[in-house]
């Protein structure tokens with residue numbers, strides 16, 4: 001079964017304790033909303049959840065495939081958007097492009113996309129990943145109001161289908177019923 005849990009997790013970076021004693025558990029359909037001021041450790045928490053950073057203490061349980069949206073979108077800048085996404089999500093590319101309102105940009109090189117378009121492209125990779133656990137670090141950055149509303153609908157649909165979402169943000173993203181994880 002899909003599950004993501006932190007048990008008494010501590011994070012140490014640059015010799016400094018960013019957080020400790022952190023615990024939450026997410027079952028299918030559930031979400032966590034990670035908030036707190038700049039530099040408090042939101043991105044670090046997301047990287048620990050993804051298995052990219054080792055917690056200094058405690059245990060992380062991760063059952064299910066993970067899709068990570070971070071600062072870097074991991075799409076080749078020289079390739080067309082369709083080709084770059086296709087590298088990751090294959091024949092789900094057309095559906096993901098349509099879901100993010102990017103179908104008209106499919107043949108455009110990734111490097112010419114605007115900030116918000118790039119963010120949508122990163123989300124298209126997550127949407128097309130088929131992963132049960134979405135880890136989204138500042139997913140609303142660069143998105144306009146319609147983009148944020150779309151993001152909220154996509155996360156709701158993912159949860160409705162039994163997925164899990166962790167959203168780290170310093171802006172408002174509506175995640176009904178999400179567990180608040182307040183750092184700092």
Ligand SMILES: Nc1ncnc2c1ncn2[C@@H]1O[C@H](COP(=O)(O)OP(=O)(O)OP(=O)(O)O)[C@@H](O)[C@H]1O
Pocket residue numbers: 013014018036037038039040041042043044045170
């Ligand atoms: N590789 C590293 N080595 C040492 N310190 C680091 C490293 N990466 C991040 N840090 C520090 O860890 C702290 C937390 O960083 P993190 O990116 O997790 O914060 P954040 O809450 O996501 O911040 P923001 O809201 O600005 O994105 C910061 O003080 C940062 O300088």
